[in-house]
Amino acid sequence: MEPSLLPERKPVRFLKIVTPILITQVALYMVTFFDILMTGRYDTYHLAGVTIGSSFWVPVYTGLAGILMSLTPIIAQHIGARRNTEVRPAVQQGLYVSAALAIVVFLLITLVFFKVIRSMGLENPVGPIAIRYLQGMSVGLLPLFAYTVLRSFFDALGSTRVSMFIILISAPINVLLNYLLIYGNFGFPELGGAGAGYASGLTYWIVFGIALGVALGGRPFRKFSLFAQWQRPKWLYWKEILVIGVPIGLSIFVETSIFSVVTLLMSSFSTEIISAHQIALNFTSLLYMMPLSISMGATILVGQSVGGNQYADAKRYSYMGITFAVAFSLLSIAILLIARSSIASLYTTDPAIMALASQFFIFGALFQLSDAVQAPIQGALRGYKDVNITFIMGFVSLWVIGLPVGYVAASFTGLGPYGYWVGLIAGLTVGAVVLSFRLRFIQRKHEMPAQ
Incomplete structure (x- = not known):
């Protein structure tokens, strides 16, 4: 070895x-x-x-x-x-x-x-x-x-x-x-x-x-x-690929489609609000490339470590991914809060849309931290080949918690369109907390034979 x-x-x-x-x-x-x-x-x-x-x-x-x-x-x-x-x-x-x-x-x-x-x-x-x-x-x-x-x-x-x-x-x-x-x-x-x-x-x-x-x-x-x-x-190979891959694919579909649904639900608001929402979503999606990349890196390094029975290394890489992602999220939050007006001006010259987009960026800053915790944990769990709970929690956090909370907040409070973003924040936060416990459980499970 x-x-x-x-x-x-x-x-x-x-x-x-x-x-x-x-x-x-x-x-x-x-x-x-x-x-x-x-x-x-x-x-x-x-x-x-x-x-x-x-x-x-x-x-x-x-x-x-x-x-x-x-x-x-x-x-x-x-x-x-x-x-x-x-x-x-x-x-x-x-x-x-x-x-x-x-x-x-x-x-x-x-x-x-x-x-x-x-x-x-x-x-x-x-x-x-x-x-x-x-x-x-x-x-x-x-x-x-x-x-x-x-x-x-x-x-x-x-x-x-x-x-x-x-x-x-x-x-x-x-x-x-x-x-x-x-x-x-x-x-x-x-x-x-x-x-x-x-x-x-x-x-x-x-x-x-x-x-x-x-x-x-x-x-x-x-x-x-x-x-x-x-x-x-050969069906045995296909089975392994599909058993691991289908939950990953469904998890990604759940995460990407939720934003399309939120956009459709926001069609009842003005064109300016929809445009501002799209601007904020576009820029925060760019920022998400960092935790997503860390997640993919964690999958590789945790997978190699688990394959080599180096479970202590797998644990270190898991927490290293979370640490790097959280550190970057603090920078992302600072950028969104300090430069939100300047960022909005890159997309539009309409003062009304710029003002609305700046408000959306405040809510976008709030879910940076939850994203930074959840993404690398998902990547680490995939490295362990633990994918079913990741999919289930992705569905529950975004569709069972995030979307209903967002709809209620947007429809029955003074938050209006920002309520959907509050729902996403709530769902992502719950998902991050639950998956962190799942990661610790999987780590202990792999450590047991070595004890």
Whole structure:
């Protein structure tokens, strides 16, 4: 067994893992940002169409892609236990699962989403644009899910910089394709909002191609011979991936869809309030990239430690993740409270919307701390392969507690639209407290055999 790293080196190792993940997540966020920005500059109706299309796309894609995140703790534990021969079949079976998920999403888009969009009574250009945008995104479904498998492989080995470089290379390519296909420059067809979808679909093929080349030819990865001795689909492997992955995917879906529902519930308020809410949500989502990245790093390092029976290390990495996330949350709170007016002015010049957004930022600051505790605990629990309680608590905290409390606060108190944010704060706080007890229980459970 490889000796455990010295305690003083663990924070350095943790940051080496998390920093590339953070850059990758921010780069992914910026791709979406440029999609919206470039479409908005093209035409308002096309922007609305892309917004509608992405509201269907994001929760479903992130939820189903989350199933493949189970490969990270699975492979990480194989690596930690020096079971390198188990990595190849895990990746191959993961690619089978990714193809099945791509088919499921394609059928959802074509058989369900298109019908729903047509029945929504949207203004005439908006609905067709949303449909064409989703058609463009569908071009890249297969490589997008397959890349998620390869990224899980890279990350599980601790090679998070590989995913970072791939996204940093592909992001400018996506912007260039947007420039060509949205506006019809240099002889390319002018597709407007649909062009953003096709640009993303084509970018996903490029991303997968680069990742495939790295997996086959990269020095640290060649020894795994990922595509040698190709196996047929095996239910036992699928079962392990799905048993761990489905709760992860559902948990992510629960977390992403709640904000879409809150936005829909707020449609009864004025356009200015809705716009201010979206501004605050957009910026706080950017800040959330840090605890999310720490969570993903915790999954990798805890998974490797558990696989190597180094349970003391797994505990240290768990608490290290919480410490880093809480420290960053204090900085986030300071930024939101001190610079909230300046941040709002980056999004709009309307004084009324700026004032409302500044108020939303106050409530956004309040749930930074709960997010900072809950996210790394979720990541640590996934490293232990403990995923069911994480999903259940995510559902309970946001949908059973957060949404009803938010509705009551918004409808029957003077808080108005801010009441929904109060509900989210309440739910996240309960979730953070309960999951902290769950983490301690799992840690003690793994310590028992060593006593």
